[in-house]
Amino acid sequence: MEPMEASESMASGDTPRSYSLETLAVRAGQERSQFNEHSEALYLTSSFVFDSAAQAAARFSGEEEGNVYSRFTNPTVTTFQERLAALEGAEACVATASGMSAVLSLVMALCSSGDHIVASTGLFGATQQMLGSIMPRFGIQTSFVAQTDNAAWQAALRPETRLLFLETPSNPLTAIADIAALVSIAHARGVLVVVDNCFCTPILQRPLDLGADLVLHSATKYLDGQGRVLGGAVAGPRRLTDEVFRFLRTAGPTLSAFNAWVLLKGLETLQIRMHAQSAKALQLAQWLERHPRVERVYYPGLASHPQFDLACRQQKSGGAIVSFTVKGARQEAWKVVDSCRLLSITANLGDTKTTLTHPATTTHGRITPEQRAAAGVSEDLLRIAVGLEAVVDLQNDLDGGLSSI
Numbered sequence: 373m374e375p376m377e378a379s380e381s382m383a384s385g386d387t388p389r390s391y392s393l394e395t396l397a398v399r400a401g402q403e404r405s406q407f408n409e410h411s412e413a414l415y416l417t418s419s420f421v422f423d424s425a426a427q428a429a430a431r432f433s434g435e436e437e438g439n440v441y442s443r444f445t446n447p448t449v450t451t452f453q454e455r456l457a458a459l460e461g462a463e464a465c466v467a468t469a470s471g472m473s474a475v476l477s478l479v480m481a482l483c484s485s486g487d488h489i490v491a492s493t494g495l496f497g498a499t500q501q502m503l504g505s506i507m508p509r510f511g512i513q514t515s516f517v518a519q520t521d522n523a524a525w526q527a528a529l530r531p532e533t534r535l536l537f538l539e540t541p542s543n544p545l546t547a548i549a550d551i552a553a554l555v556s557i558a559h560a561r562g563v564l565v566v567v568d569n570c571f572c573t574p575i576l577q578r579p580l581d582l583g584a585d586l587v588l589h590s591a592t593k594y595l596d597g598q599g600r601v602l603g604g605a606v607a608g609p610r611r612l613t614d615e616v617f618r619f620l621r622t623a624g625p626t627l628s629a630f631n632a633w634v635l636l637k638g639l640e641t642l643q644i645r646m647h648a649q650s651a652k653a654l655q656l657a658q659w660l661e662r663h664p665r666v667e668r669v670y671y672p673g674l675a676s677h678p679q680f681d682l683a684c685r686q687q688k689s690g691g692a693i694v695s696f697t698v699k700g701a702r703q704e705a706w707k708v709v710d711s712c713r714l715l716s717i718t719a720n721l722g723d724t725k726t727t728l729t730h731p732a733t734t735t736h737g738r739i740t741p742e743q744r745a746a747a748g749v750s751e752d753l754l755r756i757a758v759g760l761e762a763v764v765d766l767q768n769d770l771d772g773g774l775s776s777i
């Protein structure tokens with residue numbers, strides 16, 4: 373293969389979309405270079421060389437497709453974008469430096485001063501801050517409504533509403549938004565629906581199949597899956613992802629080639645990790661539900677979950693996040709955290725190592741007390757992101773703290 377052909381064909385993988393998800397996760401998007409490497413190549417370069425002045429001019433003007441500078445495109449990043457697009461069933465995908473830069477790029481690309489967004493009170497803390505505190509300074513207002521109250525979403529729509537922004541299951545309470553129902557409410561008014569699919573990943577839930585317009589990811593979580601790098605993405609129809617790309621290539625919150633390469637390796641094991649971690653989460657949730665020091669368990673795979681039926685329809689399983697309240701307040705919750713020896717005290721999630729978080733003082737510590745109350749993040753609440761350790765070891769570790777309450 374001529375090197376030129378290699379770089380030209382970088383834009384499109386040749387793995388048929390008809391393959392199963394686990395096959396796409398391993399194969400989609402890969403284009404071999406002239407060296408015929410088996411594993412995906414890491415193109416750690418900030419710029420690309422042209423054959424001539426004329427080619428440089430054609431690449432810069434966009435007349436000729438091809439890589440120019442890694443703030444715009446990079447072959448390793450392109451491979452990651454193609455693979456995630458294939459998994460989400462999206463036409464195209466734009467990768468970003470983090471999940472929050474995906475949120476930022478999406479809003480900056482699709483909204484203008486005067487526009488309005490409707491979002492859930494259960495959104496990830498930093499997303500709430502971005503929409504609730506930063507964007508209003510630029511004339512973009514957001515109304516926050518209860519995740520599960522479809523009538524409230526509908527009532528919040530205004531003539532200038534541009535986006536419905538949801539995240540399901542929510543963090544940390546795992547409330548389920550009805551994607552298909554909200555899509556029909558939004559589309560009747562010409563409003564776009566964005567779904568943050570961080571918790572389920574395309575393995576457990578494909579929002580675009582349910583009619584959503586765009587899927588957003590913090591790739592930092594399950595897509596990497598081993599707690600190594602930051603990354604994010606926006607996937608959907610090319611007419612919308614092109615808008616995001618136009619913002620990104622100028623503003624620069626681009627995914628690094630190195631992180632894209634790590635994320636590609638993460639995607640290869642995404643399916644087996646999601647199913648295994650989800651199965652362990654269900655076992656742990658059932659055990660917690662029976663524990664005398666536990667007040668309430670929030671897990672979409674439990675029949676006691678308020679949207680259990682919807683979760684069964686919309687997701688392949690409950691996912692790997694289990695939240696619960698202890699009998700007590702902050703002091704008792706902190707006691708459980710501090711007596712754990714195995715579970716890591718860290719705010720990250722989506723890792724093979726199980727993590728334990730007190731949301732009220734960490735992930736949701738910087739939003740206002742009113743926002744925290746609206747999101748249901750109480751002082752007695754703990755969140756577990758279940759990894760791949762043996763469930764019995766996780767139970768024993770938690771039991772030490774719980775029994776001391």
Ligand SMILES: *Cc1c(COP(=O)(O)O)cnc(C)c1O
Nearest residue numbers: 470471472496568570590592603
């Ligand atoms: C972590 C997270 C984000 C933000 O992603 P970063 O990669 O940390 O910037 C957004 N949404 C959800 C649901 C998250 O869990």
